[in-house]
Amino acid sequence: MPEVKLRYPEADLHCHTSASDGLLTTWELVKQAAELGLKAVGITDHDTLSGWEKAIQAGKHFNVDILKGVELNTDWAGVEVHILGYEMNPKAMILEDKLSELREARFNRVYRIIEKLQDLGIPIQKAEVERITKGESVGRPHIAQVLVNKGVVNSIREAFDRYIGTGAPAYVPRLKITPEEGIILIREAGGVAVLAHPGIYGLEKGIEQWVKVGLQGIEVNHSEHTSEDEKKYRAIAKEYGLLMTGGSDFHGEERKPGVRLGGWGTSYEIVEKIRNLAYSHHV
Template sequence: MPSKADLHIHTVCSDGRLTPQQAVEQAKEKKLACIAITDHDTCKGFYEARAKAEELEIELIPGVEITSALGDKEAHLLAYCFNADTDYLESFLSRQKLARRKRIKGIIETVNKAGVDVDYDEVWAEANGANIGRPHLARVLTQKGYVGSPKEAFIRYLSDKQLGTIKNYYPDYQEVIETVKNAGGACVVAHPGRMYSSEEMTKFIDAGIDGIECIHPSHNYQMQKKYTQLCEYHNLLMTGGSDTHDGINAGYSHFGVITVALKHVESIKRMTKQRKNITEIKN
């Protein structure tokens, strides 16, 4: 029986290349037992994948990667096993969509000052209805010949270092954590890697974060060990996944390779079941 899960997958509903249905098919092919589609600030991929997951007997848990503000920087928080059949989280995410549009306009303005000619409509067209983000701008810069690849676009123009301070319209990380919990879900720090100082990780923990994504392609063994020990010390959930953005015909992909054991999914489900029961009692 398959015993692995990939809890970090992106689809065409945000900045990935797979359709939600293809993500489920890939999971079946790679013998995964469970996946979470975690598109940026939208649950659309989860809803679109449910029928295919049921057909192929792949467990699909609700997931989304929510963008928040931690001081002047972006902080990405993963939400799992929230109540997906109410509009509580969806109404929150609709505001996130507007925040993403405002933010990308600021990024485009900054890039244009660096001598690049690109406008919002081009990037919006590239997103094709998905939640817009920097990867879509990177693809436009590649198509227009300013760079040789999206990766080069991030190095030359789109990294946090190159962009400097861009006005952030996202909610504070504390608000996101509270919102996810109120929806009966678990909130997890995504790919902390070298992104956060020890003091910043302490802020997440003090705010009531439920877990940390310990297993991620950007984490070497020392980082995995560091964050696993942090989870054990603070009794936090440990999650992980491929963070795949690849399409169906990609060469090497972390999808199906960077995984976590099913016991971690069961831990998320136990915690969120208890949380939903408490929330129902309060209401």
């Protein structure tokens, strides 16, 4: 593997595996993290905790610390807001019930999108999407991958732009929960709630109200943040006394071209701070 120069060489706290819409298994991802010299990775699959156990096993094998996480998609007046939750109690019933509901909604949405694509004359079947869905959380990237594999489009991005992205002919809205609901869910399950990549959608106006319900951190360093975004959200984090986290949002090259594991991240000190916060919740 060629050497990769890391901007923040200690921890990448936003990574997706095949438990949701990433291409690598947890074992493969942790192995790659070890090869890159990362001390820690955050496993933050969409609406599922199913990758945690194997990631922890891989972490012990490869000497990489695993920060257990999840990513929740929420809606704020029609704008997507992603909330990262770290170190929750996986046996908290409120968490299990809500994640199960969200995963079921994901499957229903995917099947409705497939029906719309079929109505457009695209020969795509449920079984084709199910075959490439390795985990328990399915999403539009799986449909996009099938469209690429079938030669309908040339890239994941083209699939979203032409067919399944917001406003496209086969788009179907997802089940919506608010950022407040996502934050409260994470906090009630004993976790630490962090606002993911706010620079993508320009979310600075919502931060004050989310802090009031329990937001504890902002993802300052991210693969889609500009230097101006980093500066802006670093200042906001300081203003409200929030943790400043960082991560690549790694999914694999075919899913997110150019987004390399460990290309964005933070210091190991942030991992310890997150754990300390979660521990104080549990106590």
